[in-house]
Amino acid sequence: MNIAAGHAATGAFVQLDDVTKRFGSGKPALDQVSGIIHGGEITGLVGPDGAGKTTLIRLMTGLMSPDSGKVDVLGFDTRERSADIQAAIGYMPQRFGLYEDLSVQENLELYADLRGLPKPDRAGIFDELLTFTDLKRFSARLSGKLSGGMKQKLGLACALLKKPRLLLLDEPGVGVDPISRRDLWKMVEVLIKEGVGVVWSTAYLDEAEACDRVLLLNEGRLLFSGRPQELTDRVKERVYRVTGVSGRRRSSLAKLLDEDGVVDGGIQGEAIRLVTTPGHPARFAASGDADVSATEPHFEDAFVDMLGGGPGGRSRLAEAQDPLVARQNGPVIEARGLVKRFGDFTAADNITFDIPGGEIFGLLGPNGAGKSTTFKMLCGLLKPTEGEGRVAGFDLRLDAAEARNRLGYMAQKFSLYGDLSVQQNLQFFAGVYGLTGSRKRERIELMTSIFDFGPRLSMSAKDLPLGLKQRLALACAVMHEPQALFLDEPTSGVDPITRREFWTHINGLVEKGVTVLVTTHFMEEAEYCDRISLIYRGRSIALGSPDELKASVVTDENPDPTMEDAFIALVQGSDVEVAR
Template sequence: MGETLARFENVTRGFGKGPPALDGVSGEIGGGEITGLVGPDGAGKTTLIRLMTGLMLPDSGHVEVLGIDTARSPQRIQNLIGYMPQRFGLYEDLSVQENLDLYADLRGLPRDERPSAFDELLTFTDLKRFTGRLAGKLSGGMKQKLGLACALLKKPRLLLLDEPGVGVDPISRRELWKMVEDLTKEGIGVVWSTAYLDEAEACDRVLLLNGGKLLFSGPPSELTGRVAGRVYKLLDVDGRRQVLTRVLQRPGTVDGVIQGEAIRLVLASNMPPAVDEIAGAGARLNPAEPRFEDAFVDLLGGGPDGRSKLAEATTALPAADGHPVIEARGLTKRFGDFTAADNISFSIPRGQIFGLLGPNGAGKSTTFKMLCGLLRPTSGDGRVAGFDLRRDTAEARNRLGYMAQKFSLYGDLSVAQNLDFFAGVYGLGGQRRRERISLMTEIFDFGSHLKMSAKDLPLGLKQRLALACAALHEPEALFLDEPTSGVDPITRREFWTHINGLVEKGITVLVTTHFMEEAEYCDRISLIYRGRSIALGSPDELKARVARTDNPDPTMEDAFVTLVRNSDLENAA
């Protein structure tokens, strides 16, 4: 570790009557490196960052930044650091340049220094071509780059980034990461807060928080090494979702996730059980390289047990009859002279998960909204459960459940009021309405939160409430638009336990996601880029398309990035 830029000793900070957000946390931040501040939703990451900015003070303990006590000179610290909060305050009605001008004023950047600073930052972030574009019209990745530029207007010695990768596609995340790595070469210390554990793995050091406690401090490889010899891939499995559910309920299984056609397992010991006991004849159990995420889940005591009370309470649909449940036929959407989606076609049979992947602004959300009946196509047709979305909109919508990207609940309504409202939207009444609301309250353990406003819920509970509202009426199809963006791995596993269980009951799922390991749960994927589908196939098929001698076992993220770049090369030729 380089020069110590921040130090906190035995820091405790609480809010109200509940347990403290931080409880006796100690650690250091070094210069010239990226320190990952890692942990689930509610772990205390944002609280620790805000303590380092001097925007709040600890209840007890000591925080020192750049040799300055935060309790004595917070304003001096704020003049020397860069800070990009989780919801960065860009003004969406101002252009890129106007946002830079405003933040230069707020940071007190002398006018004679502005032209060179703007030129350097616009070059660094590759935003020179977009200085006249309104911030509200930028993609998610471009907004994060502009936020980073604003935080760097006065070059800081310490840069604090609170979950900069949330909602950003893999290509933009890689670009953002490369930019931050370049800053560390100048000696700048960077704190990168994240719930994405692939980001944590790339940090020089990590501080791992959970429930306000510091569980680990050190290089990521040190924690990953703790599960060496206990990670396996279960291959040639018949019925991977059912097998995963069984395996997760076995003693000795710490964690399990679907990885294409395989199942990735973390076991309690390095003595694996006989394969035929857990997956039947013909299956193979091969050792796999451990990941930081494997060690993280192991440290937290393991993932959920694979049982979904939601799926158990859901009526099974009839077996597939060969007709698609969701179908897109040449779907096209134009906004003026801009084509957001161009001739998108695919069909999804009963009981499958289909993923729409693509960079920010590629057209996947537009396609998604047309199939929900929320956006009328310029041309082409969409069908849900046999109903045409143009002619039979109401009937089609009653067959689907929708979980929106920007959290579709009503923040000023309580948990109970949201459940009641969505029950009415989906046409539930009388005894059936009361039974379903009561069931969702029990399944998702909402009892002690029923009177809370939805906007005040922790992110994991918001996500559970959104899923409960979407599944209230037992739909034939679930539409999930980036459903787990920003949530921690344990909550994400819980979510997919429910989805896997529902799919086994015959429900069909259409999902968009920026989390590439989540895409592995899909049966098939359409990769959307610049409004068109550039690849269609299973996760394993897409990965096989980009496998090379130097990378024989590519990740889903490798496939995403390579296929998009290959499309650019083909279009440029």
């Protein structure tokens, strides 16, 4: 696919000189940012929610102009030559504007019209792009019926219609499963070999680690510019793996995170991973007789360290939760032979598992595999075609209202009422869950305090930054102290600090006896699960702890697989079995 033919393969494609951009009278969205983006490379734009990544990409497109400083793109000043820039670049916004009631082919035709692509050239270009993105066999499918990964591939195809010299991708991996993310990455690697310059904004720090260079932003300021390894090396010999922890890992992690000298930490299967301050000895009071060994740092370790560390191990939300005594014998969440058919399509086929109290259970799978369908049947949002689901002992078909009163639900996409204020959403959901009088007031005041909603109570929910939207959704889901918590990709798109804060709360609630069912595309989050069911083509193809799933795919070539390696190997292995 010779996209960059005739163009220089390398060089400064974007030059940023003291770029500042403000919206209103508050802090600038970008504050004197300078840097260079080269051709033939992938440059990662990395930073927490609200860091300025999307603003910087929009400045590069010429859709906005800086308040001060200068943005040069492909030799053109964005203030003076925006039309020339837009003719030479490809741009895929964070929420790509596909028309869901049009087919894949019809979307390509529409964007070809918008981009002024000559009609005689279209058949060849469409064929090339559909082959490149592996969408040719889906060309007649409505885009609304595509999986998340396929939608991103179609978005990429539309961005490549005019053979850009510079490709700007604003968080293309959000909400996309590991296999689709790897596919997207491989496509982009083909482009850079042809000299295209690629800017990839991301909340996935394993993606940032794979970039040629990164620009790390926080609160509009540039904290780091260079190769990812240069930043990772800053925490070398400060990262440890703690194994053989006695007792529950979650409570041990919470204690360790509050020790002096511990910057960050997380659960990694049966182990705990910790990042320390410089010179901090590898002795941890909470580890007892556990084995502590140095381990290789990741880019994310250095990223969190540069931002001042994680949120610590304390969860005020969990501290306010009354311990749940077993209210019943048997599991809290049960799936018994669940089947869901839509016409002649079987979305979920004989899904069976049970989850005891105080456990985190993960549903993983590629986009469109059937995990969200399974999830919704267990929430009472979808009626199963066959089988049964139970929550806290109540059959979801016969006692749906009783079951729903014992669960909290956080949807994949922000599902609160955008036109209502933060205060109104809290009041509404407290009422939905049956809270009244002083109890209702107490819980709303507690959520407001824990999640720091005070200054934003009158703000419309739709205007909140993504991280605060997720906090509000979690607050509404736990308002009534549910026995079971259903989390459908709860941290998709949020930054690592917010993600850690979120999991500190979840781990704390589980220690109080709450049962959690979670779906996620972050494989490091899957490590927090006690057990995982991997769903593919509507069926469960693997069930076990994270360490058991990783151990099942060990090979001579990969003796220490990651959770992502396990995910991909198990899915690919299932395809091989089906093909036999």
